[in-house]
Amino acid sequence: MKYIYSLRQAMAExxxxxxxxxxxxxxxxxxxxxxxVTKGLSAKYPxxxxxxxxxEQGITAFSIGMALAGEYVIEEIMFGxxxxxxxxxxxxxxxxxxxLYGQKLHIAVRTPSGGYxxxxxxxxxxxxxxxxxxxxxxxxxxxxxxxxxRLLKSVLKSGKPALFIENKLDYSKEIITEDFDIYQYEEIxxxxxxxxxxxxxxxxxxxxxxxxxxxxxxxxxxxxxxEIVAEVIVVSRxxxxxxxxxxxxxxxxxxxxxxxxxxxxxxxVAQALAEEGKKAWHTGTRDYCIPSSKRAxxxxxIQKEDIIEYILxxxxx
Amino acid sequence: MTRLYEQCYMIRAFEKRVExxxxxxxxxxTTHGCIGQEIIPVLTMNYVEKDKDVVxxxxxxxxxxxxxxxxxxxxxxxxxxxxSGFNYGMGGSQHIKYENYITNGxxxxxxxxxxxxxxxxxxxxxxxxxxxxxxxxxxxxVQETLNMAQTFQVxxxxxxxxxxxxxxTCTENVSSGTVQSRVTAIGMQYNCTSSENIEELDExxxxxxxxxxxxxxxxxxxxxxxxxxxxxxxxEREYMTEDEKQKNAENDPLLKLKRTLSLEKIRQxxxxxxxxxxxxxxxxxKEQEMKFEDYQEVKKNADSITKL
Ligand SMILES: Cc1ncc(C[n+]2csc(CCOP(=O)(O)OP(=O)(O)O)c2C)c(N)n1
Ligand SMILES: [Mg+2]
Numbered sequence: 185m186k187y188i189y190s191l192r193q194a195m196a197e198x199x200x201x202x203x204x205x206x207x208x209x210x211x212x213x214x215x216x217x218x219x220x221v222t223k224g225l226s227a228k229y230p231x232x233x234x235x236x237x238x239x240e241q242g243i244t245a246f247s248i249g250m251a252l253a254g255e256y257v258i259e260e261i262m263f264g265x266x267x268x269x270x271x272x273x274x275x276x277x278x279x280x281x282x283x284l285y286g287q288k289l290h291i292a293v294r295t296p297s298g299g300y301x302x303x304x305x306x307x308x309x310x311x312x313x314x315x316x317x318x319x320x321x322x323x324x325x326x327x328x329x330x331x332x333x334r335l336l337k338s339v340l341k342s343g344k345p346a347l348f349i350e351n352k353l354d355y356s357k358e359i360i361t362e363d364f365d366i367y368q369y370e371e372i373x374x375x376x377x378x379x380x381x382x383x384x385x386x387x388x389x390x391x392x393x394x395x396x397x398x399x400x401x402x403x404x405x406x407x408x409x410x411e412i413v414a415e416v417i418v419v420s421r422x423x424x425x426x427x428x429x430x431x432x433x434x435x436x437x438x439x440x441x442x443x444x445x446x447x448x449x450x451x452x453v454a455q456a457l458a459e460e461g462k463k464a465w466h467t468g469t470r471d472y473c474i475p476s477s478k479r480a481x482x483x484x485x486i487q488k489e490d491i492i493e494y495i496l497x498x499x500x501x
Numbered sequence: 502m503t504r505l506y507e508q509c510y511m512i513r514a515f516e517k518r519v520e521x522x523x524x525x526x527x528x529x530x531t532t533h534g535c536i537g538q539e540i541i542p543v544l545t546m547n548y549v550e551k552d553k554d555v556v557x558x559x560x561x562x563x564x565x566x567x568x569x570x571x572x573x574x575x576x577x578x579x580x581x582x583x584x585s586g587f588n589y590g591m592g593g594s595q596h597i598k599y600e601n602y603i604t605n606g607x608x609x610x611x612x613x614x615x616x617x618x619x620x621x622x623x624x625x626x627x628x629x630x631x632x633x634x635x636x637x638x639x640x641x642x643v644q645e646t647l648n649m650a651q652t653f654q655v656x657x658x659x660x661x662x663x664x665x666x667x668x669x670t671c672t673e674n675v676s677s678g679t680v681q682s683r684v685t686a687i688g689m690q691y692n693c694t695s696s697e698n699i700e701e702l703d704e705x706x707x708x709x710x711x712x713x714x715x716x717x718x719x720x721x722x723x724x725x726x727x728x729x730x731x732x733x734x735x736x737e738r739e740y741m742t743e744d745e746k747q748k749n750a751e752n753d754p755l756l757k758l759k760r761t762l763s764l765e766k767i768r769q770x771x772x773x774x775x776x777x778x779x780x781x782x783x784x785x786x787k788e789q790e791m792k793f794e795d796y797q798e799v800k801k802n803a804d805s806i807t808k809l
Contacts, residue, residue, distance in 0.1 A: 214739040237675040238608060238637035238667050266607065269640075302530030302582070304593040306606035463705035475791065476530050476593025477582025483793030 185393035188355040189223050191294075194333030195258055198340060199229045202290070206233045207247050208260030218262045219296055219355055240269035244293065248278045248345070251291040256340055264297035264349065265309050275318050278345035283320030288343030292336060297325075298351045298394045298442055299469075299485050304476035310393070310443035310469070312349045316452070322346035323422045325393040328357050328432055329369075329376045329400075330420050342343055350393025364402065373427040380407055387414035387495060388432045390439040390453055392422060395486065399440060402491045410492075412499065422449055425456045432457060438495055439466040442486060446471050463501065467494050505543065505617040505699075506758040507770050512539040512564045512773075513755060515573050515776045516730065519563070519580070522782070523734045528580060532594045533562035537729035540696050540754040541662055544703050548710040551601060553627030555618050557611035558604030559634055560595045561662070561728075569602045574781040583788040590791040608667075611639030612659065616646040619655035619719075628656040628713045636667020638674055644683075647721075651689045656717040658709055662699065663725050668732045669740040684721045695725035697752050728755060 185193075198204035206222055212235040216223025224425045226233035236243045240261055247259040261267055270293060281287040300307035317321050322344045326332035332350070340345045363369045363381070370377045378400055380383055387406070391399040405411040417431045437457050439450040450466030457464035470484045516534040523532060535542070538561070546568035549556060556563045566587070574771045575691050579586025580594050587599040595606040601627055605611050615631035622629055637643055638661065650657050661680065665672055666807060684691045694705040702724065727749040738746065759767055 210668045210670050212669075218668070235670050235675065236635040237670075239641055241641050278732075302593065304530060304596050304606060305598065307531070307593075422739045473591075475582070475594065475793075476592040477590035477791040478529065480582070480591065480791045480793050480795075 185359055186355075186453055187326070187357050187359050188221055188459070190217075190331055190333035190359055191326075191336060191350070192225065192254055193221070194336045195222065195225060196228065198256060198258065198337060199225070199232045202234065202256040202340075204256035204258055204340070206252060206258045206260070207236055207243055209236055209238055209262050211235055211260055217260055219352060221294075221350075221355065222260065240266050241273060242374060244273040245277065246272035247283070247291055247293070248273055248289065251289040251345070252281060252287065256290040257292075258336070258340065259291065259293045261293060261295040263307050264295045264311055265306050266441060267293070267295050267311055267347065271314070274315065274321055274345065274347065279320030281319050282345055286475075289345045290340055290343055292340045292348045294336070294344045294348045296350045296351060296352045296355075297340075298353060299474050299481060300353060302476050302478060302481060305473045308474040308481075310441070312347060312422065313443050313448045315347050316449055320345070323349070324420050325349040325422055326351070326354070327393055327396040327418050327420065328354055328359050329361065329378065329396055329418045330371075331359055332360055335420055347464070349393055353394055357397070360400075366407075367400070373431045374419075374421050374424055375428060375431040377415055377417040377431055378403070378418065380413055383407075383413045385413045385415040386434050386436060387412055388417055388434045388437045389414055390417045390428060390432065390437060391441070392419040392449070393442060395440065395442045398488055399491070402488055405488070405492060406495065410496065412495065414495070428453055429456050429460060432462070435462050436498065437462055437464040438491070438498070439464065440491055441466075441468040442472045444469050463498070465494070467491070467499060502758060502761045503766065506623070506755070506762060506767075508543045508568065508756055509539040509758060509772065509779070510771060511774050512543070512567050514774050515576070516569060517562060518778050518782055519577075520730070520734070527786075530580075530593050531733050532580065533561040533733050534564075534730040535561050535728065536557050537753060538662055538664060538696065538726045539564050540699060540702065541660065541724050541726060542632070544706050545660055548706060549630055550627065554601060555615075555622070555624070555627065555629045556602045557615040557618070557629065557631045558597075558602060559611065559632045559637065559662070560604070560606055560608055561634070562597060562604045565604070565632060566597060566599065566602060570599060573778060574785060575599075577782055578785040578788055581788075582790050583785055584791050584795065585785065585788040589795065609633060609640040609643040612637060613640075613642040613646040615657055616650040616655060619650060619657035620653055622656050623717065628658060628710075630658050630660060632660050632662060634667065635661065635663040635665060635672040635680070636670070638680060639667070639672075647684065647689065648687055649718060650719045654718050656713050657719045658713045659719070659721045660706075661721065661723045664722055664729070666730045666740070668733070669736075671740070678727045680723050690718065690720045691723070692720075693725070695759070696754050696768065697725075699754060699757060726782045727752070752767065
């Protein structure tokens with residue numbers, strides 16, 4: 185099934201099962217959201233899909249209020265870049281209601297992150313790291329190796345307010361949740377482990393979100409071109425560093441992310457791995473605004489070649 | 502009227518060509534065309550004093566930039582990611598700063614920032630001209646800074662391009678009261694006009710500029726308009742009725758301008774501009790793409806072009 189359909193179907197099920205509401209800019213038909221994720225839902229479930237005015241902070245507050253009153257709410261923020269506008273409501277309101285008052289809040293704020301499309305500086309970022317380390321706020325990132333609809337449902341049902349990161353390039357991709365090609369597929373500790381069948385890895389690549397497919401691709405190139413065996417650990421729950429660390433089997437680990445390299449999720453995970461006595465490094469996108477020009481954008485965002493080069497540099501260490 | 506038609510037609514031809522290039526897959530990223538709304542930035546920019554005033558734009562900025570600079574070559578270069586672009590191809594369609602024109606991709610953000618620029622203008626001679634949309638008007642930060650602009654009495658002229666939609670959402674369906682009632686509730690001077698009556702539009706823009714320049718206080722001009730193209734590259738405007746589209750097309754300000762010109766004149770203007778647009782797109786296509794290594798260079802230069 186395609187990633188986008190999985191999400192759409194999960195939302196439909198949540199509306200049926202939990203009378204969930206879907207709120208966001210242009211989420212109703214005929215538009216169905218800027219990336220068409222909610223297309224068709226407003227026609228099927230009248231009253232449950234609400235196109236809002238353009239006001240991310242207000243929509244988030246409103247959604248949190250609904251959740252506080254017991255509703256299940258899925259909010260969509262059109263581009264991940266605008267999540268900054270919802271930050272106060274998520275961090276100082278929702279997270280506090282959950283952590284301070286022990287209040288269950290069935291709210292997930294869905295938003296697409298990521299670049300590689302030439303959308304430019306304010307429509308391409310991966311800002312989710314700014315929401316990590318906030319007690320009471322869950323940050324999850326969908327990917328093509330874990331049914332995104334299943335993830336959305338479990339997050340919404342948990343009752344912990346969540347930022348739910350999607351990726352623009354993933355919507356049209358098929359999801360993979362079993363062995364494929366040369367790979368063995370396992371679910372382990374909230375993560376997915378993708379390893380090369382019949383080989384024992386000595387490298388691990390830890391990744392989340394839109395570049396998970398890229399990481400798997402890297403492991404194939406490493407195998408065929410460099411005779412390096414690497415497993416890939418795909419993480420969905422970004423706060424859950426403990427599970428992430430425990431899913432890693434090897435002693436050499438590269439943590440990669442699409443967000444900028446500095447002060448990221450990767451540095452936190454690499455640090456935790458190092459504390460376990462592993463050799464761990466992290467890399468990501470260069471610390472610059474994302475240009476819209478194709479070549480410049482490619483140079484700034486993390487690429488397959490960068491990851492391979494990084495691993496080769498560290499192979500003999 | 503001849504000059505006006507030339508200016509508007511240049512923007513229209515540019516936007517149409519952009520649509521074609523996107524269809525061909527030559528351009529990437531996104532774009533927001535202003536077909537149908539050209540007259541507003543064109544008339545507005547006639548009153549801007551470039552050496553003193555600051556103009557803040559919106560995501561739908563091509564018309565604003567073309568009217569401000571008259572330079573389609575640098576705009577298309579920017580959109581193609583070429584070094585010859587206003588921002589070396591770094592910003593693309595909606596992230597552009599050139600001289601005292603500045604815009605960004607977060608809707609309504611620049612109208613909010615505009616109020617702060619205008620505060621500093623209290624010490625200077627110029628004023629701020631701040632474009633915004635009916636959708637962006639709903640953002641908290643826009644409402645917050647309208648209040649600040651009025652409270653601190655800063656010289657800013659808001660030009661609302663009210664095309665009645667924010668993407669696919671009809672603003673009327675998601676907002677209460679009127680723009681007028683909200684703006685006048687905080688005591689701000691307000692006027693309303695439409696892009697359909699060109700003389701009236703011009704006169705009201707002129708008056709609004711005069712007010713801000715002489716009184717050094719905020720003024721809000723709402724211009725009713727419509728877009729004759731999709732919100733962005735792939736939008737078929739399914740959310741509008743055929744009737745509405747038809748009616749808008751009939752009220753196209755460019756048709757009205759055309760009626761004041763002879764057939765021969767129209768042919769001459771359009772012929773010349775079509776050639777110009779074709780030429781700039783071809784030339785831009787041959788320009789060098791920006792490389793990452795140029796990026797630092799760009800930043801160094803950026804300091805020297807900041808003179809708001
Ligand atoms: C803060 C923010 N939210 C959402 C968007 C996505 N978006 C881009 S344009 C737009 C609609 C803007 O409507 P309006 O202000 O009326 O301007 P128009 O497009 O009609 O010119 C939306 C929702 C954005 N760019 N910024
Ligand atoms: Mg609008």
